[in-house]
Amino acid sequence: MGFNGISGVLSAPGEIPWELVLLFFGAGLVFIFIWGKRTGGLAKFTTVDLIYIGIGAAFAVVWEFYIGAFLGKFIPSNPFFGVGYTGRLIALLIVAGLVRKVGVGMVAMFIFNLLSDLISYGFSGEPMYFMYEMLTYGLMMDIVIALAGKNIFGLRSSSRKSSLNKGTSIGNENAVSSNVFSRMPGVYLAAIEGLVIGVLWAIPEPVFYSGFIAPFLYGGVVDWAAIIFGILAFIPSALIIGAIGGVITRRIVRAVGL
Amino acid sequence: MNYLLVNLISWLIFFFGAAFPILIVLRVIGLTGFMKVTRFENYHTFYYNMNPSVKIMLGIVVTVVAALTIWWIGAILTVVVLFTYLTLKNGKSKFITGFFLTMITIIGTTWAFAPYTPYVILQEAFHNTTITGIWTWPSYFTVMGYQKELSIQGLIYGFQISMRFTAISLISLVLVMTSTPSQVLRAINKIGMPVSITFSLVVAMRTIPRIFEYIDTSVKIQYMRGLGSNAPKTIRPFYMLVGAINAIVPVIVFLVRGAKDTAISADTRAFRAYRTRTHMQPVSIGRADKTAIMMSVLAMFVTAMVVIMGFGRAIPYL
Structure with missing residues (x-):
């Protein structure tokens, strides 16, 4: 029993070397900073952004501990589909769609994790879980936002512009933009971006949790065959849920009228 | 057999x-x-x-x-x-x-x-x-x-x-x-967390009971409109589950629409104008x-x- 339930095992058989984990976290952070500056995704949070983050985290908590927790009981524990994953992904996608700034994924996961500790888990194993949730799920979402910039889920190109100058033809817009993705209808773009985040979110649980955090906290042996199977088995449902989540996000954000 | x-x-x-x-x-x-x-x-x-x-x-x-x-x-x-x-x-x-x-x-x-x-x-x-x-x-x-x-x-x-x-x-x-959320905010600020993060946290804490409240309202309205009224009595409780799932997206939209009002009322009280905040009631032991x-x-x-x-x-x- 080490500090706060962390055994600090770095040499469990099959455990990912900690240098590699650190490298991913560091490289990811640097990447979202630099790339976010280029695409304009890096900006200061306004007060309303902070409120969106709070509401999204509250939804994720309600799903994780109350609604989803009971629905999940009907489905036996399986590697193909996760009820908790579904709700959390959609809640966080909605926050990302509303805020559309780099860092929203990490801040929202931080609040979600802090709330989970306050409401249910009681800070055991911290700060490892903060790092895990923020720098895997949060960071992966931020990488996609940094890549897509403010246009994530095809939101600005369709809703903002069309509300400003309704008369202009869409053909004009196409001529200006050289990127394939900008010519795509917003719904497809939303589905694709949701899908990418969904698939990225299928990775942390098997790779980072089973491969590093769990052995680091408790020790034990890492079963890489199970990890690879876990990722492959989860991807089909992650694709579908991610795509649906992206479309839902687009609908909600447009209903809110940003 | x-x-x-x-x-x-x-x-x-x-x-x-x-x-x-x-x-x-x-x-x-x-x-x-x-x-x-x-x-x-x-x-x-x-x-x-x-x-x-x-x-x-x-x-x-x-x-x-x-x-x-x-x-x-x-x-x-x-x-x-x-x-x-x-x-x-x-x-x-x-x-x-x-x-x-x-x-x-x-x-x-x-x-x-x-x-x-x-x-x-x-x-x-x-x-x-x-x-x-x-x-x-x-x-x-x-x-x-x-x-x-x-x-x-x-x-x-x-x-x-x-x-x-x-x-x-x-x-x-x-x-x-x-x-109260503001008590929690004060206590967490004391350990040095930035005020913007604690603000989000407090919004989340206030939102959790409100989510249940609005879902409950929505489920009741769905009942009034006849959800599950023809179903046999034994499976009727499960219609609450159906109603609750139906209610999720509308409740999100409703809460998120209110976010702007919350932001305006926080900003008009000079929220984040200074790095630190002063408190009317000191946190004491x-x-x-x-x-x-x-x-x-x-x-x-x-x-x-x-x-x-x-x-x-x-x-x-x-």
């Missing part, structure tokens, strides 16, 4: 673990029950006079004690914490909700571990090589990760693990029920806090004694 019966009973056992907790939720706790245990109400007993940081500390102490000691100490802690619910405002109804939440956790956790835990771990946990099976699952259940048989040891193992969580979730809810701290120290001391006496954590929780 025999084959059919075995299948039928196996699936009944399987669905018991899933449906029984959900029935408790729908029939006894309800959305208003969740709202009650996640919302602050003003009152003046022991917990309400405490500093929120001390309440967070109490939570950590309970976590540590439950993690370090044998299962029945966790069980005693659970009972003790549950009985302190009686001192809260509307203590009786909160006690009942807390009791059923604990029941759900126990059943849920037991069911989540009992059928799956490999015999190797059970043998290690009970220092015993014989596993007493009480029910043999049909062979295809192994696809779901089930072991061949449901064993008494598996059930006991699951139950003992649940005793590690119950006290923690009960004491954690106390913080939410007995401190009062008599209730001292008592709580004394109790935690005592609890830690007793834990240390108990571990030395050999009642430390007895089963591997993995």
Whole structure:
């Protein structure tokens, strides 16, 4: 029993070397900073952004501990589909769609994790879980936002512009933009971006949790065959849920009228 | 015939673990029950006079004690914490909700571990090589990760693990029920967290009970419009679940639309104009806090004694 339930095992058989984990976290952070500056995704949070983050985290908590927790009981524990994953992904996608700034994924996961500790888990194993949730799920979402910039889920190109100058033809817009993705209808773009985040979110649980955090906290042996199977088995449902989540996000954000 | 019966009973056992907790939720706790245990109400007993940081500390102490000691100490802690619910405002109804939440956790956790835990771990946990099976699952259940048989040891193992969580979730809810969000904000700011993060956190804390409230309203409106009115009586409670799922997206839109008003009212009060905030009521350590701290120290001391006496954590929780 080490500090706060962390055994600090770095040499469990099959455990990912900690240098590699650190490298991913560091490289990811640097990447979202630099790339976010280029695409304009890096900006200061306004007060309303902070409120969106709070509401999204509250939804994720309600799903994780109350609604989803009971629905999940009907489905036996399986590697193909996760009820908790579904709700959390959609809640966080909605926050990302509303805020559309780099860092929203990490801040929202931080609040979600802090709330989970306050409401249910009681800070055991911290700060490892903060790092895990923020720098895997949060960071992966931020990488996609940094890549897509403010246009994530095809939101600005369709809703903002069309509300400003309704008369202009869409053909004009196409001529200006050289990127394939900008010519795509917003719904497809939303589905694709949701899908990418969904698939990225299928990775942390098997790779980072089973491969590093769990052995680091408790020790034990890492079963890489199970990890690879876990990722492959989860991807089909992650694709579908991610795509649906992206479309839902687009609908909600447009209903809110940003 | 025999084959059919075995299948039928196996699936009944399987669905018991899933449906029984959900029935408790729908029939006894309800959305208003969740709202009650996640919302602050003003009152003046022991917990309400405490500093929120001390309440967070109490939570950590309970976590540590439950993690370090044998299962029945966790069980005693659970009972003790549950009985302190009686001192809260509307203590009786909160006690009942807390009791059923604990029941759900126990059943849920037991069911989540009992059928799956490999015999190797059970043998290690009970220092015993014989596993007493009480029910043999049909062979295809192994696809779901089930072991061949449901064993008494598996059930006991699951139950003992649940005793590690119950006290923690009960004491954690106390913080939410007995401190105002602004008290929590002040306490967390004291440990140096940026004000923008605590602001988001407090918004989230205020939002959780409101989500239950709005979902409840939405479900009632759906009932008024005739949801499930033609269904037979036995499956009618499950329409609440359908209604709740239908309500999620509209509730999100509704809450998010209100966000702008909250932002305007915070900004007009010069939120984030300065890096730090001043507070009208200082956060102080009062008599209730001292008592709580004394109790935690005592609890830690007793834990240390108990571990030395050999009642430390007895089963591997993995």
